[in-house]
Amino acid sequence: MSEPTRLRPLREASRITQMLDLVLGVDRFDRAPVDIINLALEYSRQIAPESPIHEVVERNLPGCVGALVYGKASPRQWAIMYHAGQSTGRRSFTVGHEFAHYLLHRQLIEQDKGLEGGIYCDENSVDRRGGAGIEQEADEFTAALLMPLHDFRRQQPAKERVDFDKLSRLAKRYGVSLTAAILRWLEYTETRAMMVVSNEGFAHWAKPSGPALKSGRFIRTKSTVYELPSQALAARRDYSDSALIGITQQAGVWFDEPVHEMCFRSDRYDQEITVLQFEADGPRFQEEEEEGDAFDHLIRNG
């Protein structure tokens, strides 16, 4: 085969997306999310009839959310296993992630002894989309395949703010977890926003939108422990309906500007998801300060 050893994740996702749009119609998400299990089975048979994915099965796999498994005999035969007890949304992301390893990385398995026996993926690499290298590629592929931007943007225009109703509808439309839908939105939104995932008042991780990051709105969680402000809904353990709708926090609580905050608690995963949305015109906020300085300068110097 003349296949390159490493396929591009987004290009592959887009190829399959175009195929699904053609076969099922561009309005396919009005009817159902991507049926990732059947897609993995059927698509692998199409592209590699001698070496397909035979099964996608649920098993009890403590310590592992999903695995791409293969036999020793040549041509290799494949299966995807996923850990029991994942919500439907998480499951589709897990299966998509392992399917991505099959599509993008199975050539590597032939070359790399370190991957002998299969690729096992933990929660960190699948759920948080926090992996590197092939893990990150698998996540990019899966997000693009399950939540194609052309459809996502139509549902949630880039300049519009979100609420949990909208986000839940998006998660349902694409058959993914709320976290996955929020991460996808943060990738393209032109609003300044941020998601913080926390527990007991401390942040596990946080992700800003591009415009938020550019205006200096981010939270470091990797090399340091970030304690949520004591007025934060998650820190106050306020998981009421009004926390879902959200409140406006004054400047000084999270950052040096007011911010709209809403919070959702997941008992299943024992964590809180906080979405922060800043005022639209952050950069002007800074310009005003500069103007003030210029004005002071004029006054002082007559």
Next chain:
Amino acid sequence: MKFGERIKDLRTKKGFTLDHLAQETGSSKSYIWELENKNPPRPSAEKLSAIASALGVTVDYLFGADAQTLGEAEDTAFFRQYSGLPEETRRQIREMARILDTKSRK
């Protein structure tokens, strides 16, 4: 279960808040959270023994071999950090690989 998970598990079973365990052991609240949720450098022997005694267990127990039931392991597995594959998981994966080998010559 990993060291940090074990501390959190014992602490929550005792109904202690982060604040409470922090005070009992002369630590900051954020340090206890970090111990439970991240991978900071291993605490000093002194600190370890203060934590163990506040939780009513031995230091060995905090690092001990998995004594918890499989049920608990399953509960924690998918929302806690990956900590090496347990034997049962490896067995299931090996079993699947064996089944796949029977399929290569259809």
